[in-house]
Amino acid sequence: MTDKDAPLPVSAEEKPSLFKSPISAGVFCEALALLALVVTWLGSLGEYHWALDLLSHFRLQYVVVCASALVFGALRRSVVLVLAALVSLLWNAQLIHAVHRTAGPAPSLAKPAGKPLKVLVFNVLAVNDNHVAAIDHVLNVDADIVCLPEAREDWRLSLEPLRVRYPYRVEELGDGDFSIACYTRLPLKSSEVRRFPPWRLPTILLNLDYLGTPITFIGTHPMPPMTGERAAGWREQLGQIGALVAGIDGDVIVGGDLNATPWCHGMRLLCGKSGLGFHSFDPVWVPTWGRHLPVMIPIDHVLTKGSFIIRKRHIGPPMGSDHRSVMVELVR
Template identity: 35%
Template sequence: MKIARRSLLAGSVALLGLSLVGFLASLAWPFELASHFRFQYFLAAALLAALCLGLRHRAALAVTFAGLAINVLTLLPYLPTKPDTVASGTPLRVLVINAYVSNRSPGRVVEFVRSSGADVVFVCELTRDLDKRLRELALEYPYRCADPLDNPLGTGLYSRLPLAQAEITTFDGEGWPSVIADVRVNGELVTFLGTHPEPPSSPSRRASRDAQLRAIARFAKKHEGRLIVAGDLNVTSWSSIFSILTGQTGLVDSRLGRGLQASWPAGRSRALMRIPIDHVLVDEEVDVVGRRLGPNIGSDHLPVLVDLSLCPAPVARVPGAKAHPKR
């Protein structure tokens, strides 16, 4: 019994420690990794609390409740409190897919794109074979800006709506490619930025991802007009770099009020370990009216489908005008 009580206290202290160091993500790479698993910490704390009550271990219970409270507070903004609604402005449906460069079922990707009803489809880890298959949907998606590669850097945008201009670029000449396009929606322009920074699997790769997201934040701050930033950002909403991306730009996380919607990894056997790293961020001129995850399409990510409503623009923009500053 003593061993069980000591183990319980040790587990409670470890969980509280992990919950706290996640707030120090900007200081060190391991701390940043600890910031992503808030839902898992919540589940672990709930289980530990039940065990503490069963063993009547007051000290461990107090520590566990502290960890539970911390993670509940971080999850509260993502409780599913907002029902899907009908767009009051011009509707726009956005689909974000990390297709996975080693996907053995590219046909499932194409079929989901076909059935999604999306107006704009952003695909990262776009291979040449998948791009060829998606081009067969040219009647539905006649507008395309893509650079397919047989590695994780392949990227592409497919649209039902005209693209006034579109390009694939890197910010400051570094980082992984992004697509920037001016989408003409009902006579007005919306800038769509699709991006896929490097996964933070080491300190140097974390630095590369952060540099790319900081560059996007600078771009968003200077941008005039409607802006949508989307893609596999390889970061959760609880990381310090995500706070910079949203806090300094006014971009809004489309997951707010719509549930956890964890998108990676996609496999059912790892469902409890999923974290939300695929995002759609919008500015104040764009309302989110619906958001959901798609089915498993053979990728290690689940697709993200977001319904948007474009508010009336305060200042009219001239179709075809340059929508974003020089990078």
């Protein structure tokens, strides 16, 4: 073979590149899309590991991811990707739909017995500097029961208008970011502060009289499950509150920043054997935390056990906190 017949050297510019090849880039994107779909399914295995349970919170975002993967798969004419995206989309959509309306039909709601009971839950954010706006918002809602997680010691003076408005209160302001305060105009028969292990954060129990019948309100704020140790404490607190509610006869209302979405394992621990449920005519998947972020999720809730149904559920405006308030109207 002569020098003329020898193959010419391939220059660096002419060498094939994965990122310059449209086919390779497409396959790479397909792999990423399939990986994203796998993540949406791993979130359903939260009972087996705390990290997997963290993935369960983002069902709203997963619907967008699955829909995008479905469109991409259709453009790529990838049967595998289209089928995987469609099944994943339907799975996440049905989880959200399951908490869209959780109260069955009740003809009596057209004429409820007595005035609706209004409950407000608002994580005011410990470092929120806008105390005046936050307290004015609470006063304007004028709920019968108010629960304020993260109202800590430096909120003491700002809470004075609520002490004037409401004749009954229980304040635990010395627990830092997990302080909590509850106010009510309903006759207070007794109150108690429970501290569940291992973190012993305060949970407030109010035994109240409502239209001549007893009800129990439980206000709580468990630690966010961002590490294995904290997740264990979070599950323990929610599970123990569920056990507490299971042992209470009559109507029970649980409200607070639960750091739990409707789809996570912690919520299943709370509701599983306690009889608690959302029982709401309005959707409970509307985000209450991080509404300015792509990862916005619903973690502030009011749940009931017994004869109450939530007729209205309203998410409040921004008031300096990273949470929005949740106001519900309950009727029997």
